[in-house]
Amino acid sequence: MIVGDVDYGVHGEGYATQRRTGPRIARYITEALGGAKTVLNVGAGAGSYEPADPCVVTVERSAAMRRQRHAAAVPAIDASAEHLPFGDASFDAAMATVTVHQWSDIDQGLRELRRVARGPVIVLTFDGDALDRFWLRDYVSELTSVERARLPAIDRIVSGLGGSGRITGVIPIPIDCVDGFADAFYARPEAFLDEAMRRSQSAWTFLPAGIEQRFVETLADDLRSGTWDREYGEWRTRPSFEGALRLIVSRPA
Numbered sequence: 001m002i003v004g005d006v007d008y009g010v011h012g013e014g015y016a017t018q019r020r021t022g023p024r025i026a027r028y029i030t031e032a033l034g035g036a037k038t039v040l041n042v043g044a045g046a047g048s049y050e051p052a053d054p055c056v057v058t059v060e061r062s063a064a065m066r067r068q069r070h071a072a073a074v075p076a077i078d079a080s081a082e083h084l085p086f087g088d089a090s091f092d093a094a095m096a097t098v099t100v101h102q103w104s105d106i107d108q109g110l111r112e113l114r115r116v117a118r119g120p121v122i123v124l125t126f127d128g129d130a131l132d133r134f135w136l137r138d139y140v141s142e143l144t145s146v147e148r149a150r151l152p153a154i155d156r157i158v159s160g161l162g163g164s165g166r167i168t169g170v171i172p173i174p175i176d177c178v179d180g181f182a183d184a185f186y187a188r189p190e191a192f193l194d195e196a197m198r199r200s201q202s203a204w205t206f207l208p209a210g211i212e213q214r215f216v217e218t219l220a221d222d223l224r225s226g227t228w229d230r231e232y233g234e235w236r237t238r239p240s241f242e243g244a245l246r247l248i249v250s251r252p253a
């Protein structure tokens with residue numbers, strides 16, 4: 001079943017292993033949730049970033065992703081972000097991590113998040129304008145272009161949420177980030193040679209034929225020959241990277 005622009009039945013295998021809660025990123029979400037006791041997580045996937053303490057209700061459209069939910073995670077309800085089956089102000093807070101770019105109607109989904117939350121609405125996403133901040137773009141600019149076209153502008157998310165929306169600024173990505181989105185591997189170029197890692201990043205599935213293979217071959221050659229290290233080696237030791245990851249927090253007007 002295709003949800004948004006991705007068929008997780010085909011491309012979602014192994015997602016839960018590759019894409020896990022990054023604890024230092026999660027701290028920003030926990031702080032933004034404040035004292036929320038009831039939280040709705042929309043586009044929940046396998047359960048990354050779901051807080052452990054408050055009572056969490058989750059919505060996830062893809063059956064393949066619902067099946068991958070972590071053992072400790074609550075089962076997800078089959079519903080769409082655009083039509084949440086809850087009354088107004090049902091939850092203390094609502095959250096959506098790395099999912100809004102896949103919604104068929106982003107504005108409607110954002111309105112729904114705002115409608116069902118009494119308190120903060122939190123969106124973790126990527127800023128398309130900041131995708132070119134590391135070396136990957138030099139190897140596969142097509143990937144950057146594809147992702148940029150999919151990601152809604154940050155301003156659009158802020159205004160779509162209404163209320164007093166604000167961007168908390170750039171969320172730094174730690175050198176050992178365990179959530180396997182592309183920027184997370186800024187210091188570990190060898191990771192991009194791992195097909196399972198790339199499969200958990202939907203952007204690769206949108207590339208024209210041959211581009212991904214060309215990228216893998218070129219990067220492998222450059223790592224073998226030392227070209228990558230000569231050109232970009234300083235990336236290996238940067239303790240963190242201020243890339244494209246953003247947290248948007250909206251509070252009621």
Ligand SMILES: C[S@@+](CC[C@H](N)C(=O)[O-])C[C@H]1O[C@@H](n2cnc3c(N)ncnc32)[C@H](O)[C@@H]1O
Pocket residue numbers: 003004008019042043044045046047048049059060061062065079080081082096097098099102103104
């Ligand atoms: C990239 S995954 C992120 C999952 C999880 N939130 C995370 O941070 O790892 C995006 C998820 O959003 C779900 N999704 C996409 N469009 C949706 C929609 N309109 N309503 C509900 N879920 C949706 C997909 O099925 C997928 O599981």
